[in-house]
Amino acid sequence: MHGSWLNGWRLTALAGLGVAAMAAAAMASAPDPVDGARLAIRLTARTSLLLFLATFTASALARLAPSASTRWLRANRRYLGVGFAISHFVHLGAIATLARLDYAVFLQLTNVVSYVAGGLAYLLIVLMTITSFDRTAALIGPRAWAWLHTGGLWYIWFSFALNFGKRVPRDTAYLVPVALLLAALVVRLLAARKRGASARDAAGAARSPYVGPGPAAGV
Numbered sequence: 649m650h651g652s653w654l655n656g657w658r659l660t661a662l663a664g665l666g667v668a669a670m671a672a673a674a675m676a677s678a679p680d681p682v683d684g685a686r687l688a689i690r691l692t693a694r695t696s697l698l699l700f701l702a703t704f705t706a707s708a709l710a711r712l713a714p715s716a717s718t719r720w721l722r723a724n725r726r727y728l729g730v731g732f733a734i735s736h737f738v739h740l741g742a743i744a745t746l747a748r749l750d751y752a753v754f755l756q757l758t759n760v761v762s763y764v765a766g767g768l769a770y771l772l773i774v775l776m777t778i779t780s781f782d783r784t785a786a787l788i789g790p791r792a793w794a795w796l797h798t799g800g801l802w803y804i805w806f807s808f809a810l811n812f813g814k815r816v817p818r819d820t821a822y823l824v825p826v827a828l829l830l831a832a833l834v835v836r837l838l839a840a841r842k843r844g845a846s847a848r849d850a851a852g853a854a855r856s857p858y859v860g861p862g863p864a865a866g867v
């Protein structure tokens with residue numbers, strides 16, 4: 649899995665091509681083109697979720713459970729994130745195809761909230777993708793980058809939670825993506841707690857006059 653060839657932009661390209669091929673196959677294989685577009689929308693939402701979760705938890709998993717796999721995941725976070733963006737643009741492409749094929753069905757499945765909330769998600773995905781390169785990241789500076797990428801990831805997390813969560817009453821199988829999203833949330837929170845504890849330890853050690861190799865005299 650973490651062989652040296654499956655890294656970096658090659659990983660992004662493989663994810664993007666895989667998702668695009670899957671969506672094309674879904675559209676081509678369905679007897680009814682409208683069903684084909686709807687299948688492609690659903691499948692790409694799921695590939696996007698997997699790529700998103702890998703990106704969202706990469707650093708936290710590397711902190712909580714350091715290993716070759718989690719180090720690979722963290723090193724490839726940016727490339728998986730851009731893979732997520734591609735997958736989600738294929739989602740948008742399939743949505744546009746549905747709107748073109750059957751506008752009435754498209755209107756039935758969407759509403760103003762989905763346009764505004766979904767539109768904002770896409771705006772964030774575009775901004776995050778543009779700033780996923782060393783030069784563009786340097787252009788906006790580390791503070792703005794951290795705000796955009798942390799805020800953006802959490803906004804996308806909520807979008808997935810709402811979009812999958814609202815389907816649970818219709819089909820309990822949607823509890824699976826909801827559970828994955830909650831597990832990812834817990835992983836991020838545990839890692840943040842561990843980071844906080846390490847930072848406090850480091851600050852305490854820096855303040856303490858008794859730092860040195862042996863036990864401090866008089867303690």
Ligand code: HEM
Nearest residue numbers: 686689690693743757758762763766767769807808811812
């Ligand atoms: C303007 C933006 C968007 C529009 C118009 C849109 C439209 C749609 C439509 C019509 C479906 C239903 C397909 C069907 O039942 O046949 C769908 C499914 C879905 N969308 Fe989107 N979407 C948008 C953005 C997003 C965003 C930003 C996310 C998450 C970050 C998302 C996640 C999902 C999920 C989770 C599903 C359910 C997939 C499933 O049933 O497994 N969508 N979308």
